[in-house]
Amino acid sequence: MMEVLDSEAEQSRFRLRVWVVGAVVLLAFGLLVWRLLVLQVVRHEDLSERAESNRTAVVPIVPNRGQILDRNGVVLATNYAAYTLEITRSKVKDLEATIDELATLVEITPRDRRKFKRLVEDSKNFESLPIRTRLSDEEVAHFAAQRYRFPGVDIKARLFRSYPLEETASHVIGYIGRINQREKEALEDSEHAANYRGTEVIGKLGIEQSYEQDLHGLTGWEQLETSAGGYAVRKLGSRAATPGDSLVLSLDIRLQRMIEQLYGNRRGALVAIDPRNGEVLAMVSRPAFDLNLFVDGIDQESWTQLNESMDRPMLNRALRGTYPPGSTYKPFMALGALELGARRTDTVVQDNGSWTFGGHTFRSGHPNGPVDMHRAIVKSSNVYFYQLANDMGVDTMHDFMKPLGFGQLTGIDVRGEARGVLPSQEWKRNTYKRPEQKKWYAGETISLGIGQGYNNFTLLQLAHATATLANRGVKHQPHLGLGKVDALTRRYEPLAQPAGIDLGYKPQNVEAVRRAVAAVTVEGTARGLFMGAPYTSAGKTGTAQAVTVGQKDRYNAARLSEYQRDHSLYMAYAPADNPTIALALIVENAGFGAAAAGPIARRVFDYWLLGQYPSEEDMASVRAGQARTPMGQPRRANDIPVPSDSIALEGLPRRPLPDPFPPATPEGTAPATAPGNLRPPNAAAAAATAAAAAASAAWVPED
Structure with missing residues (x-):
């Protein structure tokens, strides 16, 4: 009799365990179905866009800045293209040692070091900053051959402003300079924020400052398909940048x-x-x-001489x-x-x-x-x-x-x-x-x-x-x-x-x-x-x-x-x-x-x-x-x-x-x-x- 009762109690406990396991399995499947529903239906569009963005990259194309001319068409401010040697501090372990090593490949003067130090003080760690500008073709070749030794250092082609008449009408024409933190915050809060993506310089003085929006132009873009490693595979679409308008001054x-x-x-x-x-x-x-x-970027010595x-x-x-x-x-x-x-x-x-x-x-x-x-x-x-x-x-x-x-x-x-x-x-x-x-x-x-x-x-x-x-x-x-x-x-x-x-x-x-x-x-x-x-x-x-x-x-x-x-x-x-x-x-x-x-x-x-x-x-x-x-x-x-x-x-x-x-x-x-x-x-x-x-x-x- 006792054996029969024990058998029935054991079967009862077994059935209970089966129900509990079944309920747990059912709950797990329910949660899985609910999660799939959220991912596939509720958040479909958002996740689709994020997946697409992981597969593609949008790169801004900075426009060519407009020229400044006098009333007779004489060029007072124009642009030229040149290579720069740039360092991203967040990717460099020892900044001073890296600069010393670079100096064995390309000439880096004390003035270059002073300008770079000033840029470091005004910029964030993840920004790429130039240590040398206007590199010759030979210097580019020397660095390219040793590039693997310098993580966080790269060669970039950039447009530079040129003032052919040097100090003539300098106070009127003004100059451009690297966008500082205060200017970045002002741009981010303005209607021009999108148009300045990728732009690193802005008018600081004179006509360059007063007519900034006309001279800057419209920023373009390229949409690129990227690999898992982040390398560009092919171009999916683009819009060319529109150069800035040239400004004619009343000056003779x-x-x-x-x-x-x-x-x-x-x-x-x-x-x-x-x-x-x-x-x-x-x-x-x-x-x-x-x-x-x-x-x-003016170096500290020249800046001190001008101001003192x-x-x-x-x-x-x-x-x-x-x-x-x-x-x-x-x-x-x-x-x-x-x-x-x-x-x-x-x-x-x-x-x-x-x-x-x-x-x-x-x-x-x-x-x-x-x-x-x-x-x-x-x-x-x-x-x-x-x-x-x-x-x-x-x-x-x-x-x-x-x-x-x-x-x-x-x-x-x-x-x-x-x-x-x-x-x-x-x-x-x-x-x-x-x-x-x-x-x-x-x-x-x-x-x-x-x-x-x-x-x-x-x-x-x-x-x-x-x-x-x-x-x-x-x-x-x-x-x-x-x-x-x-x-x-x-x-x-x-x-x-x-x-x-x-x-x-x-x-x-x-x-x-x-x-x-x-x-x-x-x-x-x-x-x-x-x-x-x-x-x-x-x-x-x-x-x-x-x-x-x-x-x-x-x-x-x-x-x-x-x-x-x-x-x-x-x-x-x-x-x-x-x-x-x-x-x-x-x-x-x-x-x-x-x-x-x-x-x-x-x-x-x-x-x-x-x-x-x-x-x-x-x-x-x-x-x-x-x-x-x-x-x-x-x-x-x-x-x-x-x-x-x-x-x-x-x-x-x-x-x-x-x-x-x-x-x-x-x-x-x-x-x-x-x-x-x-x-x-x-x-x-x-x-x-x-x-x-x-x-x-x-x-x-x-x-």
Whole structure:
């Protein structure tokens, strides 16, 4: 009986175990079916894409960067292909030892090592960084034969930027550089993120930065089938990269180079504008720097030299340097007085050489006697404008000068423009901290009338205001971009520009000031500069203090260090009646405006209006600060070579320079091509030219 019970209990336990095992097996199959359902149905599309991506790779194709050209098609920035030797740090065990070994195969200089170290500091471990650029074919072959010894090191073909004219217009053109971490993050958050895959460089300064999106182009791609080891097997599809558009600037690079050579080693800036449309014809900042230093990453030694130099070559003086305008401010003060009713043209002021206000004597240099507005501008009477500033008041001056662009951003199409200072009572309250500093004192207003005191403007602002005066009160936004050349069609298309703004000045007031600044070059402080010129011009000299001179002290340049001496300024336009060029310039610490700045302006006008390029003798004289009227035989500007290629473009509006030596015409008749109000050569002009050198030798500037 017991045996039967034991047998039944054992069978019962066996059946239970069978049910448990069956349930486990059924559950396992259920889980398997559920997992298959998830993989095959629910996640089918996602897993299919991932499998495909493991089988294929999409490689970005970086576009060729667009060129930068001047208004005549001269190449200012272009590209070239070269091999680079690159290291991926994450794949290299001992970086220094690897570089030492590489140096036995290819030349690696200390400068290369310094540049590489700087790149390492700014990049991530998995990025490929160049230790050498522009390898020769022999160097490529030497490394290729030993490549197996250097895991993580490879040869790559890359495009490099080239600046054929080196430091010419360096501040305007700018340069490109490796994309840093901050720029990467900004790109990732922008709509351009996809277009910069594979791109390693970006515009850092100047036009290269401002027109980055136009110059960069559209990134292409190749879809490749890969093996299990990650090697490409075949190409599945592709889209070619679209090169960036080329950008045509309004600069005349031959004029730009001439001005830079006229400055020589002196510091300063010049901006020349076409007053009819705002095109910037030249934007000079001296000293400059070689753009090619930045092509493959500047080394620390060169960077330190540029940044620690007292001459500050990296500073764009035309755009960011701010200076008191000195007497070049007086024509605009006169225009404000007429427009606001503070003066009439025939109001006479007695100039005894100084003016006392509130116990302080403001000096004028020399007495001019009774002066009306015309004579005050021509003779540069400080006393006249001291009294005018006092009568107008600081806030009235501020409100009139603001629309002219003083102390305002002009909106030019290059970044980094400085605002400068156009003082007002509100400006002072917001600028200073202590209560006694916030208060505006009446005596502070006086020096503003002659362009001193708190006044500080850029040369671009002064040139912009001069162009507005030249254009009879119609203001155009200054711009460097003239047009684009489509990368595919190679056709030129002009860039749209905003319409000019009429500031609403009364014509008779504008003409009164224009007559006065035209007389400056005939009978005033610039009379020695334009003797014999076959065109009329208008201008105003200026001398601005670099350091304050005490009330009882006299300025003596010989007793001051170079950097403490007065600045030399000039603003002008020509031809006087129908201007096609307006400019403002400064030569730092060079003294009288007519002595250093004015002669440069004369050569600029001779180039633009006559097609003349100064002789070597004359250029040396200007650089030495010893020139007045041109000396020696001028050259044809069109014959002066520019060390860069020139591209002929369909639709590019060229402005041919006049021939300075046209065929002789019968006496008493004018050449058919005489532009504007240029005066044709005649006996009187020839005699004036012959006498100019002797006259200028005895001429003493008065500003």
